[in-house]
Amino acid sequence: MSSLTRADAQLRAQTIAVTAYQVELDLTRGDQSDHPTFGSRSAVSFTATPGASTFLDLRAREVHSIDLNGTPIDPATVTDGRVTLTDLAPQNTVVVEATMAYSNDGQGLHRALDPADGLAYVYGHLFLDAAPTVFACFDQPDLKAPYSLTVTAPPEWTVLGNGAAVHTGDGRWELATTKPLATYFVTVCAGPYASVTDEHDGIPLGIHARASLAEHLREQAPEMLQVTRDAFDYYHQLFGIRYPFGSYHQVFVPEFNAGAMENPGCVTFRDAMIHRGAATDDERLGRANTICHEMAHMWFGDLVTMQWWDDLWLNESFAEYMAHRTLSAVTGSDDAWVDATVSRKAWGYAAERAPSTHPVAGSPAPDADTALQNFDGISYAKGAAVLRQLIAHLGDDAFVAGVTAYLSDHAYGNAALADFLGAMEAASGRSLTGWAEGWLTTAGLDTIAAEQADDSVRLTRTRPPGSAADRPHTLDVAGWSDGAQVLALPAVLTSDEATLPVAGSEPAALLIPNAGDLTWATVQLSAESLAALPAELAQVSEAQHRAVVWVALTDGLAHASVDPRLVVDTFAATWPGEDHPSILSRTGFLLTARVLGEYLADRHVPAARTAVAGAARARLDSAEPGSSQALGAARVLAATADPELLRRWADGEELPQGLAGDADFRWLVLRSLAVAGEVTVPELESAREADNSVQGNLGALTARAALPDEASKAWAWEQLVGDGRSNHERNALAGGFWLGRHADLLRQYVARFHRDVPALESRVGQDALARVATIAYPRTVVEEATVAATDERLAAGDLSPAVGRALIDQQSVLREVLASRKAFA
Structure with missing residues (x-):
C-alpha cells in the first residue's frame, strides 16, 4: 500500500473538513478461522469544495458496499487502499461496509490468545497509519473529528474505548461521542479483561489487564492509581486546563509494540508492565514515568495535535519532559531525572550518533512511512533536553505561560512549530529565531x-x-x-x-x-x-x-575513546557500593549486553566476566535481602555466573530471597544456560509447560533461539522469518538468536538476515518490522564482512523505510564496536 504523502494530505485538507464518524464494529464473527476477521461499518460526514474530488482510506479484507450521498460506488474500484470520491457536495456522507482482518503484528485491531487460559483479547493500535485497516477514514492527523462507536462483542467480554462505554445488552456496547480526535488516536479494547476502578476529581478511572494477570493487577493497581491521581492534580494546577476527555482508562494489553499509546480516554500499555514477579524500584519508576508520559499526551498531542508528522516533537518531547518533571514534583525526589539520564538520554545520544540523526523539529517527513522512523531518541530524549534548555533560557514562568496559551489557543485542533514558538515569544517578550535554529531545526550535538x-x-x-x-x-x-x-x-x-x-x-x-x-551534549x-x-x-x-x-x-565506548577494559574496572570498583536502582540496572545492562557481549575482544571476555560477576556477587551479599538492589545484582549474576550456580538456581535451589517461584527470573537463568549450551530443548519445553503464559512462551522462544547448535539455529530462523508468529514472538526469537560468542556458528545467517528479514514486509507492518529488523541485526558477528553485507543490501535500493533505517543504524553501531576493538586491540 502506498504511504500517504504530505502533499496529498495538504491537498485533501484544503478540499474537505470531517465533521463526524459513526463506526460500528462486530467482533463476534470470523474468529475461529486461521485468519480471523471482524465486521466494520463506517459513516463519515464531511464538508467539501463543491464539485471537487478526494480519496478515502480503506484497507479491507473484503469490501461489501460503498455509498456516497446515496450513490453506490463499485467496491472493485478500491485501488491501493484508496476510494476515489468525485463530484462532492458541500455536505457529504460516505458509508462503507467491509470485512476487516485482525492483525498479529501489533498494528490495527490486534487479536491475541492468552495461553494461560485460552482467552482472546483485542485492542486497537491505529498509530501511525493503521486506522484504515479498522474502518474507512480520512487518515491524517489534521482531519480531526468526533467519533461515535458501537461495538458488538461476545457477551462475556468487556469493551473499552475513547468514549465511556455502556453495555446495552446482548454483547452490544455504545461508546460516548468523543471530542474531535485524529484517526490514529481511536481505539477499542475488548475481551474478558480484569478491572480495577476508581474516581478522582470527578474523573472515572479504570485499570485493566488480562484475566490471568488479575491477582497481580489488584496488587499493583493502588500504586498506579496514586500516580494517576497525583499526575492529574499536577497537570491541572500547572496549566489550568482540565482533562478534556471524560473517563480515563489504562489498559495493559498483550503483544504491544511500543511502551504505551496515548489514545484519549483509553491509554494502552505493554502488559509486561504488570509485574508478575519481583520488580526493581527503577522498573516501578519506569512504569510511573510511562503513566505520566501518556497522561501528558492528553494535552500535548491529543488536545492539540501536530499538523503533520514533522512536528511530532510537539507530542513526544513535551510528554517526555513533563513525565520527568511531574514525577520529580509529586515525589520530591530527583530519581526521575537520574533515570532519564542513564536510560532515556543514553538512548537519545545513540540516536544522535547514528547516520539517521535528524533535527528535533522540522525533520523531513515526505510521507507517513518516513515519519514513522523518527519516533526515536531524538524526538523523545533530545527534545526533552532541549525544553530544559528553553526553560533555562526564558525562565519557567514564561515557559508555563507560553505553553498554557499554546494549548488554549489550539484546543481540539492542530498546531505547528511556528505556533509554539509564537506562544513562547509572546509570553517571554524575546525572539527565539536564533535559539530555535540551533536547538530545534539543526541536527547534531556539541561536545563539552x-x-x-x-x-x-x-x-x-x-x-x-x-x-x-x-x-x-x-x-x-x-x-x-x-x-x-x-x-x-x-x-x-x-x-x-x-x-x-x-x-x-x-x-x-x-x-x-x-x-x-x-x-544536551557529549561529555568528554x-x-x-x-x-x-x-x-x-x-x-x-x-x-x-x-x-x-x-x-x-557509554559515549566514550561508542566513540572508541574509552577502553572497554576501563569500563570493566570502573564497574568492578563501584558497583558493589552503588545503591541507585536506575544506575544499577542500566550499568548492569551496559556491562553484560554491550561490553561483554560486543565491545571486548574474545580473549578479554573470561577475565571481564569474572570481574563483573564478582561485583554482582558483592552487591548481592551487601544488599538487604529482597531489596531492589539485591534483585538488580541477582539479574547481573544470572547473566555472568558460572553454569553450576545457574543450574542450581534453575532448579530452584539457593535462590536469593524473593526469587523463589519467580518465573521471569528463571527464564533469565535458563537463557544464560542456553547461551552456554548447558540446557536441552526438552528441558526448555518442560519449563514452558510449567509456565504456560504469554511471558513463558516468549522466554522459551528466546532461550531456544540462543542454543548454540545447528539444529536449534535452523529451527529458530525458520520460526523468525516464517508465517504464523506474532510480533512479540518474532522479537523474542530475534533477541535470543545472536546471543553469545558463536561467530563460527552464526556467520552463515548474516546473508540470510539480509535476504529474509526484509522479505517480511509483505506480512508484517512497518512499525513491527522496524523492531524485528533492529533486534535481529547480526551485530554480534563483529566482522567487516557483516558491514559489507549490509552495504551490499542497502545498495540494492529496494528496502522499505523501516528496514532501511534499521540496517543503517545497526550497521553504525557495529562500526562503533569494530572501531573500539581496533583502537584497544
Whole structure:
C-alpha cells in the first residue's frame, strides 16, 4: 500500500473538513478461522469544495458496499487502499461496509490468545497509519473529528474505548461521542479483561489487564492509581486546563509494540508492565514515568495535535519532559531525572550518533512511512533536553505561560512549530529565531569538556564537523576528590570556550562537565578523570553526577575513546557500593549486553566476566535481602555466573530471597544456560509447560533461539522469518538468536538476515518490522564482512523505510564496536 504523502494530505485538507464518524464494529464473527476477521461499518460526514474530488482510506479484507450521498460506488474500484470520491457536495456522507482482518503484528485491531487460559483479547493500535485497516477514514492527523462507536462483542467480554462505554445488552456496547480526535488516536479494547476502578476529581478511572494477570493487577493497581491521581492534580494546577476527555482508562494489553499509546480516554500499555514477579524500584519508576508520559499526551498531542508528522516533537518531547518533571514534583525526589539520564538520554545520544540523526523539529517527513522512523531518541530524549534548555533560557514562568496559551489557543485542533514558538515569544517578550535554529531545526550535538588549572576551569564546546549551529548551553561543572565535592560551578557557555574562576579551590581528581545533566551534549572526561574513575566514582555521593559519568563512558565506548577494559574496572570498583536502582540496572545492562557481549575482544571476555560477576556477587551479599538492589545484582549474576550456580538456581535451589517461584527470573537463568549450551530443548519445553503464559512462551522462544547448535539455529530462523508468529514472538526469537560468542556458528545467517528479514514486509507492518529488523541485526558477528553485507543490501535500493533505517543504524553501531576493538586491540 502506498504511504500517504504530505502533499496529498495538504491537498485533501484544503478540499474537505470531517465533521463526524459513526463506526460500528462486530467482533463476534470470523474468529475461529486461521485468519480471523471482524465486521466494520463506517459513516463519515464531511464538508467539501463543491464539485471537487478526494480519496478515502480503506484497507479491507473484503469490501461489501460503498455509498456516497446515496450513490453506490463499485467496491472493485478500491485501488491501493484508496476510494476515489468525485463530484462532492458541500455536505457529504460516505458509508462503507467491509470485512476487516485482525492483525498479529501489533498494528490495527490486534487479536491475541492468552495461553494461560485460552482467552482472546483485542485492542486497537491505529498509530501511525493503521486506522484504515479498522474502518474507512480520512487518515491524517489534521482531519480531526468526533467519533461515535458501537461495538458488538461476545457477551462475556468487556469493551473499552475513547468514549465511556455502556453495555446495552446482548454483547452490544455504545461508546460516548468523543471530542474531535485524529484517526490514529481511536481505539477499542475488548475481551474478558480484569478491572480495577476508581474516581478522582470527578474523573472515572479504570485499570485493566488480562484475566490471568488479575491477582497481580489488584496488587499493583493502588500504586498506579496514586500516580494517576497525583499526575492529574499536577497537570491541572500547572496549566489550568482540565482533562478534556471524560473517563480515563489504562489498559495493559498483550503483544504491544511500543511502551504505551496515548489514545484519549483509553491509554494502552505493554502488559509486561504488570509485574508478575519481583520488580526493581527503577522498573516501578519506569512504569510511573510511562503513566505520566501518556497522561501528558492528553494535552500535548491529543488536545492539540501536530499538523503533520514533522512536528511530532510537539507530542513526544513535551510528554517526555513533563513525565520527568511531574514525577520529580509529586515525589520530591530527583530519581526521575537520574533515570532519564542513564536510560532515556543514553538512548537519545545513540540516536544522535547514528547516520539517521535528524533535527528535533522540522525533520523531513515526505510521507507517513518516513515519519514513522523518527519516533526515536531524538524526538523523545533530545527534545526533552532541549525544553530544559528553553526553560533555562526564558525562565519557567514564561515557559508555563507560553505553553498554557499554546494549548488554549489550539484546543481540539492542530498546531505547528511556528505556533509554539509564537506562544513562547509572546509570553517571554524575546525572539527565539536564533535559539530555535540551533536547538530545534539543526541536527547534531556539541561536545563539552573541562580542564582545571590552579585558579580556573577551562570549559570548551566543540561543534560537530561542518556544523555552524551556535547552541548556548546552560550547565554546571562539578569536581570531586576522595568523596568530597570540591567544585560546583554554574555556567552559561555561549561561545566555544569559557574560563571559570575557582580561586582557592584544590584540584579535583574527577572533573564532570554538565554534572547536573541540564544540557544536551557529549561529555568528554579528561584523561586524568578517566584514570581516576575506579578510585573516585564510588565515592561520589550525588547520583546525578554518577549517572552523567556512566553516560559519558557509554559515549566514550561508542566513540572508541574509552577502553572497554576501563569500563570493566570502573564497574568492578563501584558497583558493589552503588545503591541507585536506575544506575544499577542500566550499568548492569551496559556491562553484560554491550561490553561483554560486543565491545571486548574474545580473549578479554573470561577475565571481564569474572570481574563483573564478582561485583554482582558483592552487591548481592551487601544488599538487604529482597531489596531492589539485591534483585538488580541477582539479574547481573544470572547473566555472568558460572553454569553450576545457574543450574542450581534453575532448579530452584539457593535462590536469593524473593526469587523463589519467580518465573521471569528463571527464564533469565535458563537463557544464560542456553547461551552456554548447558540446557536441552526438552528441558526448555518442560519449563514452558510449567509456565504456560504469554511471558513463558516468549522466554522459551528466546532461550531456544540462543542454543548454540545447528539444529536449534535452523529451527529458530525458520520460526523468525516464517508465517504464523506474532510480533512479540518474532522479537523474542530475534533477541535470543545472536546471543553469545558463536561467530563460527552464526556467520552463515548474516546473508540470510539480509535476504529474509526484509522479505517480511509483505506480512508484517512497518512499525513491527522496524523492531524485528533492529533486534535481529547480526551485530554480534563483529566482522567487516557483516558491514559489507549490509552495504551490499542497502545498495540494492529496494528496502522499505523501516528496514532501511534499521540496517543503517545497526550497521553504525557495529562500526562503533569494530572501531573500539581496533583502537584497544
